[in-house]
Amino acid sequence: MKITNIEAFILESPYENHAPEGSEEARGVKHCFLLKVSTDEGITGWSDIETSSHVGAAVVDAPDSGSGAFEGLKVLAIGEDPFDVERLWDKIYRGSIYYGRRGVAMQMLSGFDIACHDIIGKSIGKPIHKILGGGRREQVRAYASTLFRPTPQAMKEACAFYMERGFTAVKFGWGVFGRDPKQDIKLVAAAREALGPDIELMVDPGWMVNRSAYDAVQLCRNLEPYNIYWLEDFLHPENYEGYGKVKAAGVKTRLAAGEQEATGWGFRELIQRGGIDVVQPDLTRCGGFTQARKIMWEAEHAGVDVCPHAWLTDLNTAASLHINAVLPRSLFLEYNVSDSPMLREVIQDPVQMDNSGYIPVPQGPGLGIEINEAAVRKFSVNL
Incomplete structure (x- = not known):
């Protein structure tokens, strides 16, 4: 089998990417990048990628430089197995x-x-978790991944909506968080009040807020009364020493990070120097499944958990489900609840959460997800 073509699709949403103004759901990203790899046997493989879509397309199509070190993806991969x-x-x-x-x-x-x-999974008729060594579970607990709402009342209304949908865990991130420290605490308090004691609550306060390690320690302690499951990506992604200082301060909350990190050796630095409790590789950013295997080994060796970051289409959701299936210990599946027709319509057979808040691991060949190519072309702006 040989690769014959690699296609980049830049999708554009009809909606702008804004934080919620009330309790309504955010519309999600403005652009989404899809990659299609074709072979001489008629089997195709797909991935979405969380990236700058227009820059990504340039990387795919960059010509042969003659140096062997400035090459585009097509130049390097077409003709390969x-x-x-x-x-x-x-x-x-x-x-x-x-x-x-x-x-x-x-x-x-x-x-x-x-x-x-x-492609490998489709060729041999097996789901990716079989290729990775075999699934340990057939379903994964999902958490609703969403943005902070601007008021305590809007937070409560949003929480009620997620509970009605059956989620047993919710993560709020970014949005207005970080503008007013006192309001930040009120928003988290409102979420905990609405969710009650049994539904897990995670907080992503946004690493783009310029915090010191001291600030992060104070934030952790201010949030301790609300029993959050983890505090995520609260410092610049390369501030390993800062993460380490927060951990050394003896905070009670789990520290999670890694959606901006890549490669097994990159995560080794984050784990060893940052001292985090949960690593969050995004399969579309960390190096794919090939590096995810190495990241899992680094985490297992260090005694920390792995919970993949996933915030695009169900292609990324499915990839994360396969990783969760093979993990020795699975925490959650991150599920993007943003209200975007672009992200939803391109998937022919979206994943479905059951009444208990779990999503089945796909059992079809490969990712186990089918693409609606008509919808891909509908939203594409680079064809």
Whole structure:
């Protein structure tokens, strides 16, 4: 089997990306990037990628430089066997190294790796969790991943909506959080009051807020009365020493981070220097399944949990479900609840949560998710 084509699709939502003004759901991202890898046997693999979509398309289509180190994804991968995921990962990493190593080049490599695993699974008729070593569970507890609402009342109304849908865990992030420290606490207090003691509550206060480690310690302690499950990505993603200082301060709350991190060796730094309790690799940003396997080993060796970050279409949701299936210990599946027709319509068979708040791990070949290519073309702006 040989790769014959790699296509980049830039999708554009009809809605702007704004934080909620009341209790309503956010519309989500303005642009979404999809990658399609085709083969000479007619089998295709897909991935969504959380990236700057227009920059990502340039990485896919960049021409041969002649140097072997500034190459685009097509130049490096067309003609290759998609089964050779380890060798291809290294070839593409080295072939883009003068403009890559992290950022959009790593994100394109991540999506390509996911698409290759999708192809492998479809070729042999097995779901990806079988390729990764076998599932330990058939369903994963989901948490609703959403944005902070601007008022305590709006927070309570949003929580009621998620409970009605059957979620047993909710994460609020970004939005207005960080503008007013006293209001921040009131928002979390309102969420805990509405959710009650038994539904898990997570907080992502936004790393773009410029906090010191001291500020983060104070935030953790101010939130302790509300029994949050974890505090996520509260410092700059490369501030490993800052994370370490927060952990050393003896805070009671779990510390989670890693959606901006990549590669097994990158997560080793975050785990060892940052001292975090939960690593959150995004499969479309960390290096795909090939690096996720290494990240899982680093986490298991250090005695910390893994909970993948996933905030795009059900392609990423499915990839995260397969990782959750093979983890020795699974915490949650992050489920993007944003109200976006662009993100929903491109999936032919979306994942479904049951009445107990769990989502089944796909059992079909590859990712186990089918793409609605008509909807992809409907929202594409680069065809």
